[in-house]
Amino acid sequence: MxxxxxxxxxxxxxxxxxxxxxxxxxxxxxxxxxxxxxxxxxxxxxxxxxxxxxxxxxxxxxxxxxxxxxxxxxxxxxxxxxxxxxxxxxxxxxxxxxxxxxxxxxxxxxxxxxxxxxxxxxxxxxxxxxxxxxxxIGCWAITEPDHGTDWVMGTCSEGCHPSMAPGLTAVKKGDEYIVNGAKSAWVSNGTIATHAVLHVGLDPSKGIHGSGLALCPLDLPGITRGAPLNKIGQRALNQGEIFFTDVKLPKKYMLLPSPGFFGKNVFGHTFLGVANSSMGVTFASQAQATLDLALDYAGNTRRNGKLLADKKDVRLRLFRMFAKVEAARLLARKVSAHFFSLSSSPVSPITASKASFWAISKALQAYFAVYEKSGTVRNWSRKYTEGPEEPTPLMEWGKYGVVSKITATETALHVAEEAMKLFGEDALSPDCPIEKMLRDARASTVEDGVNDALAIATSESL
Ligand SMILES: Cc1cc2nc3c(=O)[nH]c(=O)nc-3n(C[C@H](O)[C@H](O)[C@H](O)COP(=O)(O)OP(=O)(O)OC[C@H]3O[C@@H](n4cnc5c(N)ncnc54)[C@H](O)[C@@H]3O)c2cc1C
Missing domain, CATH: 1.10.540.10 (Acyl-CoA dehydrogenase/oxidase, N-terminal domain)
Known part of the structure; x- marks a missing residue:
């Protein structure tokens, strides 16, 4: 088609x-x-x-x-x-x-x-x-054995409760951080990654809001990996634990050293929005692939001498799948393209600090340069993570990334279920491509945050 x-x-x-x-x-x-x-x-x-x-x-x-x-x-x-x-x-x-x-x-x-x-x-x-x-090869190491959804909930007010504090801690000692703890078996590329975006607990009294963000080379002494994870969906995606035992992380690797960055503002809605928007385009497109397989099957399979595609109820089912896929696909592309246009627009650093990820990065670089000397960034981080803060366009945008991810993954799952019905007994064969689509789509509704948890957390920003 x-x-x-x-x-x-x-x-x-x-x-x-x-x-x-x-x-x-x-x-x-x-x-x-x-x-x-x-x-x-x-x-x-x-x-x-x-x-x-x-x-x-x-x-x-x-x-x-x-x-x-x-x-x-x-x-x-x-x-x-x-x-x-x-x-x-x-x-x-x-x-x-x-x-x-x-x-x-x-x-x-x-x-x-x-x-x-x-x-x-x-x-x-x-x-x-x-x-x-x-x-x-990179990975995003955030989920922990005892903290999965907590990271999503950490983007809203309840994230500051000490019970939400990350289990993986980084304690500053001189020019390095001593890192201890584990990231869960669900970290994508977990056993093969060479580098990680690593979320660490810096101040447990602030829960998830007391976390910082490190860029961590994964060949440091004290880092070990678990066995590759076995699972029913997205089996080609490597996943596995990463363990940290008295890892000495030089302080230059701590990108966000000020507890509070993972509050509801900069690294809450922004982070989730960015990751979720990419999930949106990926799985809206997976839904489209499933639809194409279903159309192909209906156009080439005869029952009672008639092509399935010539039966009205089959065509109705296919049309409804098509309508959902198009809606998810257009939303996902629009949201993702909007983010990348914010990311790559070369605007002035001052106006851009209110407008783009690229500029936030520039602003961060400048602040960190000052921080090295005076600790100013701590005050800046407090400004962004505590008290009422006027949201920047990028923060406002984050909720659309979440909407896109939920819509796309639920569409991918729905379309796979509808295709299973269409394929009848053929759907139950392990050689049928649809059952893999169903398993992969099911995993996507948990990946990057369980959909309901994402919706609850994001509802705070409406
Ligand atoms: C395919 C795949 C890829 C992934 N890739 C990565 C990755 O690259 N990096 C990474 O770090 N993680 C990754 N994950 C992990 C993923 O982010 C977590 O599985 C997800 O956030 C849910 O956490 P959990 O499994 O620990 O569920 P739990 O937190 O144990 O939640 C279980 C259930 O309880 C509900 N629940 C729990 N707490 C609350 C609450 N406070 N309020 C309301 N409901 C709640 C949840 O919604 C869920 O339904 C991946 C997962 C999958 C499936």
Whole structure:
């Protein structure tokens, strides 16, 4: 089935990128996802010679990993339309939801590195942009064995309760932090990542609001990994625990050293909004892939001598699926493109500190430079995380990212269930592509926050 691209902002360059990502997705990512899904032991997904490594390497060779790294660091952000990143994410989601997440989350520490006041850490972004072998892999280590939804709830008022305090702590001693604790088995790329965006507890009396954010190389002494996680959905996505025992983390790696940043403002709604908006495009597109399989099946399967597609009730079911997918797809792309346009707009640092992620990063760099000398950033962080604060456009935008993620993942699940009904007994065969779509979509409703918890937390900002 052909889809009209209702987005009028698509130029030739974007159409070529979309086409390149689509071909890569269908030729490399989808077959790898199907093969990796069938492996009984999740350790085989990451074994030497696994198709996973071909996916990572070829994704980098094709340059598709550069859309979230600014041009100044060797990426394409800022030099191509803000739609570029959502379009690539869409096509990866269309090919395989689990691998799409693995490729997407991999950029996080390297994209965040540009926020660091330290040139050496900012270089990570350039190293990632130039890595064509796939040896640099990132993860977002936030969930802990006892704190999953607490991180989502941490973005609203109840997050300041001490019972919500992260179990993984970082205690400052001289020029380093001593890190102890564990991140849960659900960390995507957890057992293969080389670098992490790491959420740490700095002040337990403030609950989740007392946490800080580190950019952590994962080869430091005292860091160990768990076994790759076994699960029913997104089986191609590697996940696993990361343990920290008396890890000495040099203070330069603590990106946000002031407890309070993960309050409801800057790193609450912004963080969730950013992550959730990418989940939105990925899983709206997975829903579209499921719909396409259903259309193909209906157009090629005969019952009582009649094509399924010629039966009115089947067509009604397909149309309702189509309507939901289009609504989710358009919302997700709009929200994600809006975020990336905020991220890459080159505006003046002063007005931009109220307007864009890019500028927040610039402002942070400046504040951290001052902090090194006087501790000013502590006051700034307090200003942003305590008391009533006029929300910036980026914070306001965060709730749309959550809406997009919930809509897309619930659409992906609904469409997979409808397709299961259409496929009848064929749906129950392990070789039927729909049952994998159902399992992958089910996982997405928990990933990046359980949907109901996201809705409850975000309702505070309405
Ligand atoms: C495919 C996948 C990928 C993931 N990738 C990552 C990753 O890259 N990095 C990472 O750190 N984590 C990752 N996660 C973990 C994910 O973020 C958590 O699973 C999720 O936040 C829920 O946490 P939990 O599983 O501990 O559930 P719990 O917190 O134990 O919650 C269980 C149930 O109780 C409800 N509940 C709990 N507390 C409250 C409350 N206060 N108010 C209302 N309801 C509540 C929840 O909504 C849920 O229904 C991933 C998960 C999946 C499935």
């Amino acid at each position: 052909g889809y009209l691209d209702l987005d009028t902002k698509m130029d030739r360059k974007l159409e070529r990128l979309q086409q390149q990502a689509r071909e890569f997705g269908l030729q490399v990512v989808r077959p790898a996802g199907i093969a990796l899904d069938k492996l009984h032991d999740p350790a085989d997904v990451i074994a030497e010679g696994s198709l996973l490594w071909d996916v990572f390497r070829q994704f980098r060779e094709a340059g598709l990993h550069k859309t979230m790294i600014p041009k100044a660091y060797g990426g394409t952000m800022g030099s191509v339309s803000p739609l570029a990143a959502p379009l690539v994410n869409e096509q990866m989601g269309y090919a395989d939801g689990g691998l799409a997440v693995s490729l997407l989350v991999s950029v996080m520490p390297f994209a965040f590195a540009i926020l660091s006041p330290h040139r050496e850490i900012r270089r990570w972004a350039a190293d990632y942009a130039h890595d064509t072998s796939g040896k640099l």
